[in-house]
Amino acid sequence: MSSIHEVSSVSGSAAPYDLLVVGGGINGCGIARDAAGRGAKVLLVEQDDLASHTSSASTKLIHGGLRYLEYYEFRLVREALMERERLLKIAPHIIWPMRFVLPHSKMLRPAWLLRTGLFLYDHLCPNMTLPRTKALNLRSAPAGRSLRSDYVRGFEYSDGWVQDSRLVVLNAMDAVRVGATVKTRTRLVKAVRAAQGWTATIEDTVTGEQSTVEAKAVVNAAGPWVAELLQDRLNVPSRNRVRLVKGSHIVVPRVFEGSQAYIFQNPDKRIVFAIPYEQDFTLIGTTDVPWEQDPAHVEISQDEITYLCESVNRYFTKTVRPEDVVWTYAGVRPLYDDNSGNASAVTRDYVLDVDATSAPILSVFGGKITTFRKLAEHAVEKLAPHLPVLRKAGWTDGTPLPGGEFAPTDFDSQLQRFRAYAPHLSERSSWRLLRNYGLRAYDIATPDSDRMGRMFGKTLSAREVDYLIDNEWARSAEDILWRRSRLGLFVTDADRADLQTYVESRLQASPSSVSDPGPVTRQNVA
Template identity: 45%
Template sequence: MTHPLSSPDSPFDVVLAGGGINGAGIARDLAGRGYRVALLEQGDLASQTSQWSSKLIHGGLRYLELGDLALVKDSLQERERLLASANHLVHPLRFVIPQAAGNRPRFILRLGLWLYDLLARPARAHRSGSLSLAGHPLAHILKSGPARSVLHYTDARTHDARLTVAVARDAARHGAAILTRHRVLSAARGPQGWSITARLADGSQATFTSRCLVNATGPFADRFIEDALGLPPPAHLRLVRGSHIVVPRIGAHEEALLLQNTDRRIVFVIPYEDRFTLIGTTDIDHKGDPADPEISEDEVRYLCAAANRYLAVPLREEDIVHRFAGVRPLINEGGGTARTTSREHRLYLDRDGPPLLSVYGGKLTTFRSLAEEVADTLTPLLPAREGKPAGWTRNARLPGAFSGDEERAAVLALLDSRAPALAGDRRARLVAAYGTEAPDVIGAGHDGEGHDADAPGPLACGGLSQREVRWLVEKEFALTVDDILDRRSHLGLIATDEDRRLVEGWIEGTAA
């Protein structure tokens, strides 16, 4: 059937395949410029690479060693933009660099940090420096103890999947159709543009007509072009697996650790979701299906050994409470190691008929600038539309972002007055996840009843309520328990079987 939003007489300007961070960012930018956009995602938003990152918004200190200065500078500029435009989801995080025998000399690290600061200008609030461990909680965590000072610098952390959802919501707010559980089966060029056939969750099929097609399928980019389009890919990907382990919280400190390993790789040790610590990542060439990567036992041992070079209390494999792996779609230039392969992106535009643009590579941090580049590339090929100017996303806030400290304080005051029984840890989780929208999520906004915190009825893990689940289904494209517990939140880390059954029932009640 022809999709009701699209027909040969009323085609989309752009159809995007892929609902990761890059696809969501491209949909947002183009929709804001006034174009008719549809995003088709075969699963849930951020259900692949975009949920399996190290949860960092960063310049990439280690990329300085590879000479990728332009990538680092762009990443640092985008870090600053996200700290302002998504300040409920992106927060500064200080990294401490402990030393061990055989590491890079301290003066080399100082030089690298000086260059990092220089490339980040004018972000003076995040300058690097030295930190004394005397009396610091880290003194009890590290083998080195308080004997000497350590170097530190600041980047940022995020909830990667929630960031993707926020970007997709902003795209929808500007008119984009965000269609999850729509797997593109085929796409063919014709006199009216592209004819794109997708299979829906119920097994039915729908056809979309579009002037342009964007391939933003991440690690599936090669396969998408070959299987769905029947064309040779313009380049080939190098699929690199990055794996992480999660353990109970190590220490009471708030800083992350940047650990130098004996193979010259770095491993991060990051405070994670209050109760946990996230340790990663690896760089391994991935030969299997990119849809189902798994961390190997060798990778688990590698991460534990890297951490144990520095930790006073050794980490054991039995301490691991969760593990995950994701596949990074890097550009295959031949030779080199997975560690040294560039994280830069490339755009491939095929104009042999209706335009096809394929996105290869990219980083979570630079999704916005990548999306702007895609939109700038496609705009000359599309009809003129009334919309926002090029570059409009540079200073545009995402849904939930605070305009400043005053608005943050006002949201907290509103929650205190209209939901006085709200537990402190639940309030903190809601504000961190939803920002300015937190009161509306639980019905405590100016237009709500304000009774959620006192309402009878069960709460799931983390104080998750039926009202919050309804919000996630109706506002954030969530359809399953995993969508809610593993992507819209990280509550899956603490969820019991009973929690999952409860959430499943609430989802069914919302759909009824």
Template identity: 50%
Template sequence: MAETMDCDLLVVGGGINGVGIARDAAGRGLRVVLCEKDDLGAHTSSASSKLVHGGLRYLEHREFGLVRKALRERELLLCSAPHIMRPLRFVMPHVANRRSAWLIRAGLFLYDRLAPRAFLPASEAFELAGHRAGLPLKPEFTRAFAYSDGWVDDARLVILNAVDARERGALVLPRTRCDVVTRRADHWQARLRRAESSAAFEVRARALVNAAGPWAARLAGEVAGPGTRRALRLVKGSHIVVPRLFDHSCAYLLQHADGRVVFAMPYEGAFTLIGTTDVEFDGNPDAPAIGADETLYLCELANRYFRRQIAPHDVVWSYSGVRPLLEDAAARGRARAAAVTRDYFLERDTGGPPLLSVLGGKITTFRKLAEEAVDWLAPLLGSTAPAWTAASVLPGGDLFGAAPEARGVLQFDRWVTALRRRHEWLPAPLALRYARAYGMRVERVLEGCASLGDLGVEVAPGLYEAELRYLVEQEWAACAADVLWRRTKLGLHLRPGAARDIDAWIMRSREAQTGIIA
């Protein structure tokens, strides 16, 4: 790597907004460097509720513009990555003293019609008696409402955007900290430092994107000085995972007496994911952790609805993320963090070489956010290339060709059947996991393999060398945590010692590549 490299755009931050902007910009012919101090998506972007949704509850705060924008993106995203996304039906048991039936009906009517709905079914009201969604619930719940949104593997969404950015020419540098960035007369001068070697190098960029998430306000203050127009409100959201509370494919939206709503969703086959909380946060965004009060809050709400009761000792895993929410004028008077807008604001600064700071946002609107960001940046950098991501698929998403068609989502099972015919030697659970993770790119993972033995050593149950090699070489996996909790969710299924074995394999692989081991 050269001592100093030149680029058009330096993106600081490897969460979903940063990789989305890098991908869009690289696809328009701009020279892009992206740096992230940790693993890609290691923080907020892999600690979400894993939903692609319009945000039904945002209608209560009259955020019609945000909901419309998110609903438009919802089905577009579902079609762009049908392997890591899928439609999900939500059931809302009716509680008369929470929200009235007419209010819920009105909200769902609006939710169905704020944006075109090509293939997701409309909302409905139904009786719970005898219905599959009613069986796990306490008998006092007799009626419910249902509506559709989408589910996404959030961490893989980040990775696939980064892969696409790299394949379009971007230099993606995880575990690379931006030590110092200085505004010169006609460019930004940044010193980046690799975590693994502590080696530093300089980058000269014509424009800078601050996509640092919870650290965005601090970075903006460091590079542009005080006086930013918008502030961020840091809110911690926590989730718990417990043994499965129901055995069907629907999710639940549970209403709490405090006015909040919490999701309970099928997760990784054997589990239920419950979340999220909304807690004001003033700690270190590097290491947020669920509090005992949050765990109890989520358990007690689940127990209010489900026959099967849970307690904190039933929690098999939990995760927390710090969401950088946009503090707007209306929100300053709201005491509850849940009421703060999930919309985003792109803070533009042309007092020298361009600076764009990304404030706020949510996973569902990341593509639109990136498009708006590059629409502003590209002309300043001499690019006239048009926006392109709305009509594109993410790596592996071209199950039925390059066009992002609804059938890629609705006919995923048919594609998996064809995959299993091509590779009859693959055990069915492994074939499905590969299909969900890699889509069409499963053929790259399986290249040269004609039997289970060809996948190499089974480093951990269900995790073979062929997949590990692909994750290390193509998806920047550098340790067991990257593999077990972000590139896959195998951490929920494997024995505690699996992480040690994976780390040892990755270390041996690195040593072999550098020639330390022949």
């Protein structure tokens, strides 16, 4: 297991950074990775944990956005479908194909319209590797067994699943691999602009300690805080606006059998997904609700829970009730404000706003998790005229994320090898470790059970916890259970409290050894 140490000193005397990235969501981490890999000296700061807001509150899909075709977003869908293919190749451990069943309702969109949309969905992406759409007789197809008898026809098409918060963390890890510095629990207090660069004050949100850094350019990837950051902390006017839309999800005990997911049409023309989740559960979402409150404190409403239950109850034979809900999560999407009257119709495309009237700043408005890599590439290209170090060629489209150094079709054979390496692990635990960490699972598991350490619940070992603290910026039980290991639904309150105590004691015992994940050596990836 690699050790962790301080990557670089952050102080007023340090050499200037080429790029200061504000925001540790998927866009900020993607931009930091791309820029560092081209040779830039990058510092990323995140006021909370990585992926602690919007990027861990998605529907966890890598998809083109079938419904966006209704709004004529052909370029966005095409780009997303092409990115789906790339991401399946560079992160085959945390992203994998999934089939989606779309029942046809006579009361909603006509069958010919669904067929046309799915035909476009299959053909907008050149060199598509996933299985194409096929029509289903829901009375005979296995996927129809969970559906009410009045749904006779349907379609089945392909998209992808993603461990969303892990995608963020892996981008941050790879950014560090190629030379970036990533600091969580670090808030940008303010930044002052001059002709040659920025002077920024940053604050450790745990200790309150402040320090000063200099950067030639700034990337504002603050997500829901993008406008507030520009106005209040950077003093930069912007012609673009962000529109905050809340999306909420519920998780219930498994509603249907099989590995397929479902996409349901609602009378209000919205769609809702029902997706297998962590083997024992079904994930149902999402909603689209305008949000004008603090994006740091967002929760699902009772009306949204009722809406999601009613949405799936129109289709499933098994009734889902609000009292069945075992977990909920909600996040605020910072969408580019295109003046759409309907929250569901607001574009999921992104706008990159570069202000180079003095030292450059690039602000990210909008975006979706599927297109983060392309967004990052575009962002770096927009900054390249102002930062010569960024003029090297792009490199992220074919470079695997940490742990994903195997072919997408090779997962099952990799799982067999891993099970042979650590035979004491159950089949389920082996699958989870390889799905979350890929080949890095060998840094966690040991050939015998004795060296795995104490257990927090049935499957979370001290060795995995140590790995997450040392390599993935985990600083609390919440970081580990909900954004790293995905085991939040499988531990008791007592297990959670024991884990928090363990993490705190580990951090207090050796605070300097966990300050920044390494390694620090820059690798030539251009």
